[in-house]
Amino acid sequence: MLKVQEIRELIKLIDESSISDFTYESNGTKVTLKKENGDVVTVAKPSPAQTQIQEVQEQAPNPTVEKQPVVKEEVKQETKEETTNENTDFNYEIVSPMVGTFYAKPTPDDDPYVQVGDSVDTSSVVCIVEAMKLFNEIEAEVKGKIVEILVDDGELVEYGQPLFRVKKQ
Known part of the structure; x- marks a missing residue:
C-alpha cells in the first residue's frame, strides 16, 4: 500500500x-x-x-x-469475506524475516512447498523470500497445519509481514 x-x-x-x-x-x-x-x-x-x-x-x-x-x-477498508471458519482457527503466524519477493515454489514448474491443509514440522520449508538475488528458504519453525496463505506467489513482502497462518499441534 x-x-x-x-x-x-x-x-x-x-x-x-x-x-x-x-x-x-x-x-x-x-x-x-x-x-x-x-x-x-x-x-x-x-x-x-x-x-x-x-x-x-x-x-x-x-x-x-x-x-x-x-x-x-x-x-476506506474493504471487508474481506471469510469463506470458512477454518481460516480464523489459527494460533501462529509465520512472518517474513526480511524484505523481498515471496515465492511459494522452488521453481515456476514445481508444486508449491505447502498448501492450505498441509501439515508442517519445525524444519519444513514453506516458501522462499528472495532478497538481493539471494533465495532464502523460510522454515515453519512450528509443528502444525497450514490454515491460510496470506500472500500470492511473486508478491513483494515486508519485514515482519505475516505469510502463513498455522494451527499449532
Whole structure:
C-alpha cells in the first residue's frame, strides 16, 4: 500500500497538472485522485488495512498569497469475506524475516512447498523470500497445519509481514 507521504506527493503532482482523474491499483489497493472544483479529492481502498480518514489543509506561508485548496485524503477498508471458519482457527503466524519477493515454489514448474491443509514440522520449508538475488528458504519453525496463505506467489513482502497462518499441534 502507498504511504501517506507518497499519496501527498501524488496529490501535489495532480493538483499542479491538467489531469482531472487518476487511478493507481496495485496488490489489491486502489487509489483514485479526482479534481473537483479545483480541489483534489483522494479515495484509497486498501486490502486489509486500518480505516483512516484524514483532512489536510495546506496554508500558504505568506498571508497575502491566496490560500491553497483543501486536500482530502480518505482511506476506506474493504471487508474481506471469510469463506470458512477454518481460516480464523489459527494460533501462529509465520512472518517474513526480511524484505523481498515471496515465492511459494522452488521453481515456476514445481508444486508449491505447502498448501492450505498441509501439515508442517519445525524444519519444513514453506516458501522462499528472495532478497538481493539471494533465495532464502523460510522454515515453519512450528509443528502444525497450514490454515491460510496470506500472500500470492511473486508478491513483494515486508519485514515482519505475516505469510502463513498455522494451527499449532
